[in-house]
Amino acid sequence: MEITKFEDLQINENIKKAVAEMGFEEPSPIQAKSIPVILEGRDVIGQAQTGTGKTAAFSIPILEMVDSSDKSLQAIVLCPTRELAIQVSQEIRKLAKYMHGIKALPIYGGQPIERQIKALKGGVQIIIGTPGRTIDHIKRRTLKTENVKMVVLDEADEMLDMGFREDIETILENVPDERQTTFFSATMPKAILELTKKYQNNPEHIKVVRKELTVENIKQYYIETRSSNKIEVLSRLIDVYNPKLSVVFCNTKKGADELVGELQGRGYFADALHGDLKQVQRDIVMDKFRNGTIDILVATDVAARGIDVDDVECVFNFDLPQDEEYYVHRIGRTGRAGREGISFSFVYGRDIRKMKDIERYTKSKLIKHPIPTVGDVEEKKVGAFFSEVKRVVEEGKLSKQIQWIENFCEEEETEYSVIDIAAALLKLAMGEEEKEEIIEEKPKKSRKRGKTDETGAREGMVRLFINVGRKQRVQAKDILGAISGEAGISGKTIGTIDVYDKFTFVEVPKKKAKLVIEKMKNKKIKGNKLNIERANKKNKK
Numbered sequence: 346m347e348i349t350k351f352e353d354l355q356i357n358e359n360i361k362k363a364v365a366e367m368g369f370e371e372p373s374p375i376q377a378k379s380i381p382v383i384l385e386g387r388d389v390i391g392q393a394q395t396g397t398g399k400t401a402a403f404s405i406p407i408l409e410m411v412d413s414s415d416k417s418l419q420a421i422v423l424c425p426t427r428e429l430a431i432q433v434s435q436e437i438r439k440l441a442k443y444m445h446g447i448k449a450l451p452i453y454g455g456q457p458i459e460r461q462i463k464a465l466k467g468g469v470q471i472i473i474g475t476p477g478r479t480i481d482h483i484k485r486r487t488l489k490t491e492n493v494k495m496v497v498l499d500e501a502d503e504m505l506d507m508g509f510r511e512d513i514e515t516i517l518e519n520v521p522d523e524r525q526t527t528f529f530s531a532t533m534p535k536a537i538l539e540l541t542k543k544y545q546n547n548p549e550h551i552k553v554v555r556k557e558l559t560v561e562n563i564k565q566y567y568i569e570t571r572s573s574n575k576i577e578v579l580s581r582l583i584d585v586y587n588p589k590l591s592v593v594f595c596n597t598k599k600g601a602d603e604l605v606g607e608l609q610g611r612g613y614f615a616d617a618l619h620g621d622l623k624q625v626q627r628d629i630v631m632d633k634f635r636n637g638t639i640d641i642l643v644a645t646d647v648a649a650r651g652i653d654v655d656d657v658e659c660v661f662n663f664d665l666p667q668d669e670e671y672y673v674h675r676i677g678r679t680g681r682a683g684r685e686g687i688s689f690s691f692v693y694g695r696d697i698r699k700m701k702d703i704e705r706y707t708k709s710k711l712i713k714h715p716i717p718t719v720g721d722v723e724e725k726k727v728g729a730f731f732s733e734v735k736r737v738v739e740e741g742k743l744s745k746q747i748q749w750i751e752n753f754c755e756e757e758e759t760e761y762s763v764i765d766i767a768a769a770l771l772k773l774a775m776g777e778e779e780k781e782e783i784i785e786e787k788p789k790k791s792r793k794r795g796k797t798d799e800t801g802a803r804e805g806m807v808r809l810f811i812n813v814g815r816k817q818r819v820q821a822k823d824i825l826g827a828i829s830g831e832a833g834i835s836g837k838t839i840g841t842i843d844v845y846d847k848f849t850f851v852e853v854p855k856k857k858a859k860l861v862i863e864k865m866k867n868k869k870i871k872g873n874k875l876n877i878e879r880a881n882k883k884n885k886k
């Protein structure tokens with residue numbers, strides 16, 4: 346039977362409960378394929394890309410197999426690094442949250458061995474160790490391997506690359522022969538296959554292969570934004586692109602529900618589609634989406650499987666998916682039936698690496714998209730409003746209104762121009778929200794800007810101070826346009842532009858600084874006369 350749900354797995358209800366709490370809706374392909382085989386007692390070689398859930402693929406069977414009333418060591422997981430050992434042990438502890446009497450401990454070099462010995466004395470059934478330290482404990486007899494029933498080599502390819510082969514063999518020779526052995530790895534080089542021949546018993550090689558999928562007619566963008574800004578960024582993109590229908594993907598049900606709440610609160614017609622809903626409820630949501638009662642569907646991967654709607658114009662990866670294949674599935678909801686589609690993926694910090702994997706997998710490139718500014722959104726809204734105005738003007742039948750305006754102009758003592766009145770009406774009709782621009786600080790890692798001078802300018806650049814900013818409705822693109830236009834230098838050579846409330850800093854090449862200052866002096870941006878000078882430490886922000 347092909348496994349598609351955690352429900353279908355023959356595992357402890359308490360594990361299922363923990364899995365649900367961790368937000369896993371369904372087993373990933375490597376989990377679905379390897380868990381049942383390991384549970385049968387067979388040795389397994391599990392091969393799947395990074396980030397596909399291999400940890401739970403071996404951890405769930407470990408928890409299923411461990412006897413909690415027996416305090417002796419029953420399972421060993423070997424990991425290449427201390428970080429991984431800690432990470433795996435955390436995942437095991439989460440999975441074991443509702444099980445009683447199970448202890449898992451990471452052991453690795455660099456931590457005082459006495460402390461580990463003390464912890465081991467308390468009775469630990471599962472250790473997650475780096476090879477060297479595990480051998481230390483075996484030699485000291487602080488780890489007794491007589492009752493070990495399962496050995497897992499996680500990231501086996503990494504471990505071999507790091508020269509742990511001998512250590513691994515020593516460990517495998519020091520555990521009972523009738524144990525079960527599983528190898529998990531992203532790649533399976535020859536060296537691993539040699540090891541498996543020697544130490545595994547008729548293993549089943551489970552390989553999750555990827556389908557070739559095309560995403561050619563989909564424009565794929567990414568946007569760098571931190572979590573706290575995602576909802577605002579999403580709203581702006583929806584306002585600017587105004588897609589007829591869009592699907593927003595979240596990685597968890599909880600995330601999807603929360604996002605729907607937020608979007609509804611902002612006046613969007615959105616609803617959620619996820620695994621917690623009964624089939625009837627899903628059908629209702631899908632009907633609403635098809636007939637346009639809602640135009641934003643917030644979905645998780647499982648639920649989205651059935652989405653087969655032709656005019657989805659945008660897909661948003663509110664969370665970047667765990668798996669490259671999911672990515673293709675997700676964005677494939679748009680660009681259907683020969684149409685053009687657009688996808689936006691929100692990324693931040695660590696996601697960038699995952700994104701590179703996705704690019705490699707899809708053999709396509711995600712293009713960086715800026716966060717729409719308040720100005721972009723306004724422009725779009727005003728544009729839409731004016732096309733309505735145009736329609737009404739062209740329809741005619743305005744004589745009554747014209748009469749009122751004329752009366753108003755004449756009766757008032759101060760004379761208003763018609764344009765003042767039109768502006769006031771526009772403001773009344775559209776309202777005016779004061780919205781802050783989103784300033785994305787770069788995550789620490791990518792903040793490396795090389796050497797900077799005391800004003801914060803990079804090498805070869807100088808920072809200039811300009812006396813206009815957001816209060817004057819000036820945006821970075823205005824500054825960029827003005828400088829490249831007036832001084833005749835390419836926009837590409839202009840560095841960072843930081844727009845603050847009342848002033849702006851811009852980086853220009855050192856060689857061009859004088860020219861820029863000369864050309865820009867006394868020019869105007871948005872009606873404001875410019876004062877431009879070299880920034881000094883004092884006005885560094």
Ligand code: ADP
Pocket residue numbers: 368369370371372373376393394395396397398399400401667
């Ligand atoms: P791998 O070892 O294959 O690189 P991990 O086991 O570290 O991948 O899993 C990557 C991420 O995916 C982790 O954050 C994990 O919690 C999450 N994850 C694992 N299984 C699932 C699942 N079935 N559904 C959703 N997320 C999952």
Ligand code: MG
Pocket residue numbers: 399400499500
């Ligand atoms: Mg892993």
